[in-house]
Amino acid sequence: METKPAVVIENLNKTYQLDNVQVPGLVDVSIQIASNCFTVLSGPSGSGKTTLLNMIGCIDRPDSGRLLVAGQDVSQLSDDALSDFRARHIGFIFQTFNLLPVLSAYENVEYPLVMAGIPAESRRARVEQLLNAVGLMAKANHRPGQLSGGQRQRVAIARALALSPALVLADEPTANLDSQTGSMIIHLMRRIQRKYKVSFVFSSHDPKVINAADGVFNICDGRITGFERINRNISA
Amino acid sequence: MFRKFALIACSLGLAAMAHAAADPKALLVASDAIRNPTKSFVLTATLIEYRAGKQTDTNTLAIYSKPDPAGGQYRTLVRFVAPARETGKLMLKNGNDLWFYDPSNQASIRISPEQRLLGQASNGDVATINLARDYRAQLTGEEDVTDGDRQTRHAHKLALVATTPEGVNYRRIDLWLDTRDARPVKAKFYSDSDRLLKTAYYRRYRNELGVERPTETVIIDGLDPSWVTVMRFDAYAWRDIPETWLQRDYLSRFHPE
Amino acid sequence: MKQKLTHAVRNLMRRHQRALTTLVLALRNLTRNRQRSLTTLLAMVVGVNAILIFGGYSHDITNEMQTDFVQRSGHLQIQRKGYFLYGSGNSAAYGIAGYEKLIAALKNDPVLKPMVVVATPTLQLGGIAGNFGAGVSRTVMVQGMVAQDQVQLRKWNDYGFPIAPRPLPLDGADPQAIVIGEGVARVLQLCAELKVPMCDAQPKAADPAANDAPPDLAALSALEGPAVHNEATRIEVLATNVHGAPNVGSFTVVKAEQQGVKELDDVYVAMHLPGAQRLVYGREAPQVTAVIVQLRHTDQIAPARARIEQLLAKDFKDAKLDILDFETLNPYYGQTNRMFSALFGFVFVLIGAIVIFVVSNTMSMTIYERTVEIGTLRAIGQRRRGIEALFIIEGAVLGMIGSALGVVIALVISSAVNVSGLNWIPPSRVDPIPLTVRVWGEWGMMVLTFVGLTVVAALSAWLPAKGAAKQPIVDALRHV
Numbered sequence: 001m002e003t004k005p006a007v008v009i010e011n012l013n014k015t016y017q018l019d020n021v022q023v024p025g026l027v028d029v030s031i032q033i034a035s036n037c038f039t040v041l042s043g044p045s046g047s048g049k050t051t052l053l054n055m056i057g058c059i060d061r062p063d064s065g066r067l068l069v070a071g072q073d074v075s076q077l078s079d080d081a082l083s084d085f086r087a088r089h090i091g092f093i094f095q096t097f098n099l100l101p102v103l104s105a106y107e108n109v110e111y112p113l114v115m116a117g118i119p120a121e122s123r124r125a126r127v128e129q130l131l132n133a134v135g136l137m138a139k140a141n142h143r144p145g146q147l148s149g150g151q152r153q154r155v156a157i158a159r160a161l162a163l164s165p166a167l168v169l170a171d172e173p174t175a176n177l178d179s180q181t182g183s184m185i186i187h188l189m190r191r192i193q194r195k196y197k198v199s200f201v202f203s204s205h206d207p208k209v210i211n212a213a214d215g216v217f218n219i220c221d222g223r224i225t226g227f228e229r230i231n232r233n234i235s236a
Numbered sequence: 237m238f239r240k241f242a243l244i245a246c247s248l249g250l251a252a253m254a255h256a257a258a259d260p261k262a263l264l265v266a267s268d269a270i271r272n273p274t275k276s277f278v279l280t281a282t283l284i285e286y287r288a289g290k291q292t293d294t295n296t297l298a299i300y301s302k303p304d305p306a307g308g309q310y311r312t313l314v315r316f317v318a319p320a321r322e323t324g325k326l327m328l329k330n331g332n333d334l335w336f337y338d339p340s341n342q343a344s345i346r347i348s349p350e351q352r353l354l355g356q357a358s359n360g361d362v363a364t365i366n367l368a369r370d371y372r373a374q375l376t377g378e379e380d381v382t383d384g385d386r387q388t389r390h391a392h393k394l395a396l397v398a399t400t401p402e403g404v405n406y407r408r409i410d411l412w413l414d415t416r417d418a419r420p421v422k423a424k425f426y427s428d429s430d431r432l433l434k435t436a437y438y439r440r441y442r443n444e445l446g447v448e449r450p451t452e453t454v455i456i457d458g459l460d461p462s463w464v465t466v467m468r469f470d471a472y473a474w475r476d477i478p479e480t481w482l483q484r485d486y487l488s489r490f491h492p493e
Numbered sequence: 494m495k496q497k498l499t500h501a502v503r504n505l506m507r508r509h510q511r512a513l514t515t516l517v518l519a520l521r522n523l524t525r526n527r528q529r530s531l532t533t534l535l536a537m538v539v540g541v542n543a544i545l546i547f548g549g550y551s552h553d554i555t556n557e558m559q560t561d562f563v564q565r566s567g568h569l570q571i572q573r574k575g576y577f578l579y580g581s582g583n584s585a586a587y588g589i590a591g592y593e594k595l596i597a598a599l600k601n602d603p604v605l606k607p608m609v610v611v612a613t614p615t616l617q618l619g620g621i622a623g624n625f626g627a628g629v630s631r632t633v634m635v636q637g638m639v640a641q642d643q644v645q646l647r648k649w650n651d652y653g654f655p656i657a658p659r660p661l662p663l664d665g666a667d668p669q670a671i672v673i674g675e676g677v678a679r680v681l682q683l684c685a686e687l688k689v690p691m692c693d694a695q696p697k698a699a700d701p702a703a704n705d706a707p708p709d710l711a712a713l714s715a716l717e718g719p720a721v722h723n724e725a726t727r728i729e730v731l732a733t734n735v736h737g738a739p740n741v742g743s744f745t746v747v748k749a750e751q752q753g754v755k756e757l758d759d760v761y762v763a764m765h766l767p768g769a770q771r772l773v774y775g776r777e778a779p780q781v782t783a784v785i786v787q788l789r790h791t792d793q794i795a796p797a798r799a800r801i802e803q804l805l806a807k808d809f810k811d812a813k814l815d816i817l818d819f820e821t822l823n824p825y826y827g828q829t830n831r832m833f834s835a836l837f838g839f840v841f842v843l844i845g846a847i848v849i850f851v852v853s854n855t856m857s858m859t860i861y862e863r864t865v866e867i868g869t870l871r872a873i874g875q876r877r878r879g880i881e882a883l884f885i886i887e888g889a890v891l892g893m894i895g896s897a898l899g900v901v902i903a904l905v906i907s908s909a910v911n912v913s914g915l916n917w918i919p920p921s922r923v924d925p926i927p928l929t930v931r932v933w934g935e936w937g938m939m940v941l942t943f944v945g946l947t948v949v950a951a952l953s954a955w956l957p958a959k960g961a962a963k964q965p966i967v968d969a970l971r972h973v
Contacts, residue, residue: 059872059966080876087874094970098869102521112873114514119503159873286706288628332737348582349737353621354630358739386712401777405738428734428775431741435717454713459729459741460625461717464710 004071006035006167006199007056012065014051014222025051026062027222033201033215035166038193038231040210041203043219049203050171052219056201057090057169058082070166087116091160091198093170097152099144105155106131106140112162130158133192150181157189161196168193170202174209186212260373260394266418267411268368271438272310273445276302278475280317283356286464295322295356298492301364302477309366309403311482315492326487329360332403337487344487356465361405362425362436363453363467370404371396373411381412383421384439384454390415391422406433420450425458432458444472519887522859523894529855534895536851537946540844541899542906544942547840549907549932551833556652556931557919558826559791562819564647564659567611567785568794569801570822571595574813576782577822584618585735585773588780589812595784598808604800608793610649613642614781616769620732622673622762624681631680633673633762635730637769637781640664646787655927662748663763671730671744671768674761678749686725687749730762732772740772751923794818841942845949848892853953856888860961867961868969877962884958885951892950896943907932 009032014025026048033039033056041049054060055067058074067074070089077085092098099108109130113123131137134154144152153173160168173189174182190212193200202209210216211230218226278300285293296318301310312329316322326337334347334357352358367373374395381391391412398404408426413419419441425434435458438450451470457463480486523530573580576587589595592614599605599612616637623630640663647658662672673681675689684692706714726746734740744764752758770779788797798816805814820827860867867880907930916925932939 054967057872059970080878083871083874083876085874086872090874092869092872094869096865098865098970100518100866100869102518102525111514114510115874115879117511120510286710289706289711291704291706349733349739350582350619353731353733353739382716384713386709401736401738401775403736407738407775427740428738429740429742429771431729431743433739433741437713454710456714456717457625458717459623459731460628461714462628464706464714466710 007033008068010066037214040213048222091165091168095172384437537895545903549930567787571784611787637766671764674758676759856954864972880962888954889951892947
C-alpha cells in the first residue's frame with residue numbers, strides 16, 4: 001500500500017445555491033485514498049458522499065482546496081482537458097446503469113475505445129476480454145433493453161474498464177438491484193478490482209458493499225467523520 | 237381686202253392665244269392664282285361636315301395665310317372661332333409641320349403625319365394647295381365634266397404628277413380646268429398606290445381680292461364617299477402677317493386684333 | 494513507404510471511425526421515437542414538395558412564356574439604333590436598307606449556321622384600318638411578315654411542351670390577305686363574316702335631330718359611286734409613307750385571331766411583307782424595321798449575339814444597327830421571371846422557417862429526454878463539441894432523409910401531373926395548354942433545395958445542441 005495514493009484531497013470546500021440559500025456540500029475535506037484498493041464513502045443521504053465522489057470524478061469543481069487525481073492536479077484543467085482526463089483515467093458506474101440504449105452490449109463497451117481512437121483490432125480484443133471478464137460474451141449483441149438489471153450493470157462495469165483507467169467510481173451501484181444480484185455484482189467488482197489492480201471508489205450505504213471494502217470513509221454533513229480499515233488487500 | 241386681212245390676223249391671234257392657253261404649265265399657274273391670293277391674306281372659313289347624309293359638325297375658323305416667296309406652300313395660322321368649346325385653339329401649318337395649341341392648358345403639340353390620316357387635317361391642303369411648283373402637268377385632253385353645281389362644263393383635263401416625293405401628300409392629281417378661263421372645276425387626288433383619296437369641287441365663284449375665286453370647296457372622301465366636307469370662305473382681306481405669328485413659340489402669346 | 498501508407502490509411506480510418514460511429518448513433522437514435530421522427534420527416538417532405546412543385550410550376554410558366562416569345566419574336570432582333578425606344582410613332586424613319594444582304598450574311602456565316610433556325614425580316618408600322626362602307630375605322634399596328642418564315646418560327650419548342658405549333662392563317666393565302674385581332678374585327682363590324690364571338694354589331698346611330706345633307710351634296714356624293722367595299726371582308730389600310738404622305742391599300746381579311754392580350758388584340762393587323770412595304774415605301778426600295786433571328790437553344794444567345802456584332806462591325810458598319818434580345822423586347826418576361834424568383838425565394842424562406850421550427854422542436858424534445866444520457870457521455874469523457882456534433886448530425890440526418898424523400902415524392906407528383914392531361918390557360922395566351930410541372934431536369938433547383946434544407950435542419954439542431962453540451966454534468970446526471 002506504499003504506492004502513490006489514487007486521490008489526494010486537501011481542504012476541499014463546496015457550497016450549493018438552493019433558492020438563494022447557501023447550502024454547505026463539503027466542508028474542509030482532507031483525505032487520501034489509497035490506490036489499488038476498494039474504498040467506500042459511507043454516510044446517510046445528503047451527507048455529501050455523492051458530492052465528494054463527483055469531485056473525485058472531475059464532473060464537478062470544488063470552490064476551494066486541492067485535488068489530485070491519479071497524481072494530476074485537476075483544479076486548473078480546462079473543460080476539454082478534464083473531459084480527456086476523465087476518458088483516459090476514470091471509469092464510471094452509475095446507479096441507473098446509464099448504458100446507451102441504441103447500442104448493443106458490445107458497442108457500449110466499445111464506445112470509449114472508439115472515442116479514444118483505438119484501432120479496430122485492438123478494440124475487439126479488449127472488448128471481448130472485458131465481456132468475458134464480466135461473463136456476458138454470450139449477450140454481446142443484445143441491447144440494454146433485452147438485459148436484466150444485473151446484466152446491465154455488468155456491461156457498465158466492462159465499459160468503465162475499457163481504457164484501463166486508474167480509478168473506477170461508482171455511485172450506489174447496487175441500489176437498483178435486488179440483494180442477490182447486488183451481492184453478485186459486489187463480488188464481481190471485487191474480483192475485477194483485484195485482477196486489474198484498479199482503484200475502486202464507491203459511495204454507498206449498502207452494508208454488503210461496506211463489508212467488501214478495504215477501507216471506508218464516513219461522511220456526515222459534509223465532513224469526514226472517520227476512516228475504517230475493513231479488509232486487507234491481499235495483492236497490494 | 238384690209239378687213240379680210242384684219243379678220244385673218246385676229247383669228248390667227250386668237251388661235252395663238254388659244255394655243256398659249258393650252259400650255260399645261262401656264263394653265264396650272266393660272267389655276268393656282270385663281271384659287272390662292274398672291275400676298276398675305278386673311279379670311280373666315282366655315283367648315284360643315286356631313287356623314288352618311290347627316291350634318292355632323294360645323295366649325296368657323298379665321299385663317300391667316302402667308303405665301304412662300306419661293307412659290308412653295310403657304311404657311312398658315314388657323315384660329316378656331318366657333319363653336320364655343322373650340323374658341324381660341326390654334327393650328328400652325330408650316331410646310332409639312334402641323335402644330336396644335338390649346339390655350340386652356342397652354343400645351344402645344346406637333347401633329348404627326350400618322351395623326352393627320354383622318355379628320356379635317358387630311359382635308360387641309362386640298363383647298364389651299366399650290367400645284368405649280370411641286371407638280372408636273374400634262375394635258376390629257378378636253379372633256380365635259382359635271383361641276384360643283386351639277387352643271388356641265390367643258391374643261392381641260394390635266395394629269396399632274398409630283399416632281400418630288402418630299403413634302404407632297406398626293407402623288408398624282410387629276411385636275412379639270414374650265415377651257416374658257418382656266419377656273420378649277422374639279423380635282424381628284426390620288427395616293428402613291430394610285431388610290432383615290434379625295435375628290436374636290438370648286439364652286440361659288442365670287443370676286444374676292446380682285447379675282448374671281450372659288451369661295452366654296454366641296455371635298456368628298458375617296459375611301460368613304462358618304463363623308464363630305466364643305467369649306468366656305470368669306471371676308472377675304474389683304475393682311476400683313478408678321479413672321480412671329482408663324483412661329484411655334486409665339487402661339488401662346490398670339491392675340492388676334 | 495508502404496508502412497507510411499498503411500499508417501496513413503489507418504489514421505484516416507481511425508478518425509473516420511469516430512464520425513462513422515456518430516452517424517450510426519444518429520441514425521439509430523432517430524428510430525427511438527418513430528412517431529416523432531416520422532412527423533418531422535413528413536413536415537420536411539411537405540416543405541420540400543411545396544418548394545419543388547412551386548418551383549417546377551413557375552419554371553414551366555416562364556419556359557412557356559419564353560417559348561411563346563421566341564415563337565413570335567425570335568431570340569434576337571436586329572434593328573436600327575433607336576428604333577426600340579423612339580420608333581413606335583415613326584417606323585419609316587428607322588428602316589433597314591439592304592436587309593436582304595444582311596439576312597444572306599446571317600444565314601451563310603459558318604459560326605451562325607449551326608445555331609440559327611430562322612432569319613426573317615419584318616416591317617412594323619402604325620396606320621388606320623377602315624371598313625369605310627360601314628363608316629368605321631380604327632388605328633392599328635401593322636406587322637408585315639414573311640409567312641413561310643413565320644410558320645417556321647412557330648415550330649420552336651426546345652422545352653418539349655406538349656403543344657402543337659399555332660397555325661398561321663397568312664400562310665399560303667393570297668398576297669392581299671391580312672389577319673386582324675378580334676378587337677379590330679369588332680370595331681370594324683366584321684364579326685359575322687369572321688365569326689368573332691362576343692359581338693353585337695353596334696352601328697353608330699346617326700343623331701336624328703341632325704340636319705340632312707343638302708340634296709346637291711348628296712348628288713355629288715352619289716356621283717362617286719359606293720364606298721370601296723365590294724366584298725364583305727375587304728378593308729382599307731391607311732398609312733403614311735416614308736415622306737409623310739398618306740397611302741392606302743386594299744386588303745382581304747382571312748381571319749380574326751385572338752391575340753391574348755387585349756391591348757394587342759385591339760390593334761393587331763398582320764399582312765404579307767410586300768404589302769406593308771408598298772404602303773410605306775411605295776415604289777422606292779423596300780426596307781424593314783427588324784430582322785428576327787431564332788436560334789436552336791436559348792443558351793446560344795450570347796455566342797450568337799457576339800458573332801452578329803462581329804458581322805455588323807465588319808460588313809454593315811454604316812448601317813447603325815443594334816441587336817436586341819427577346820428579354821429586352823419583352824420586358825414582361827423579365828418582370829415575370831423576377832416575380833417568380835421573388836415568390837420562390839419567399840416560399841423557400843417560409844418553408845425554411847417551418848423546418849427550423851419543426852426540427853429544433855424535435856431536437857429540443859429529444860435532447861430533453863436524453864439529458865441523463867448526455868451527462869453519462871460527458872462523464873465518460875466526451876467533450877462538449879462532441880455532444881454538439883452528435884445532435885447536429887442527428888438534425889442533419891433528419892434533414893437529409895426528409896429532403897431526399899421530399900425530392901423523390903416531388904418527382905412522382907410532378908410526373909403524375911404531367912401525364913394527367915389537365916389543362917389550363919396561362920395569362921396572355923388564348924388556348925388551353927397541358928398543365929406541366931417541371932421538376933425532372935431542374936437539377937439546380939433540386940440540389941439547392943436538398944442541400945439548403947439539410948443545412949437548415951442541421952442549424953436548427955445547433956442551438957439546442959449547444960444548450961445540451963453546456964449543462965453541468967451533475968445536473969444532467971441527476972435529471973429525472
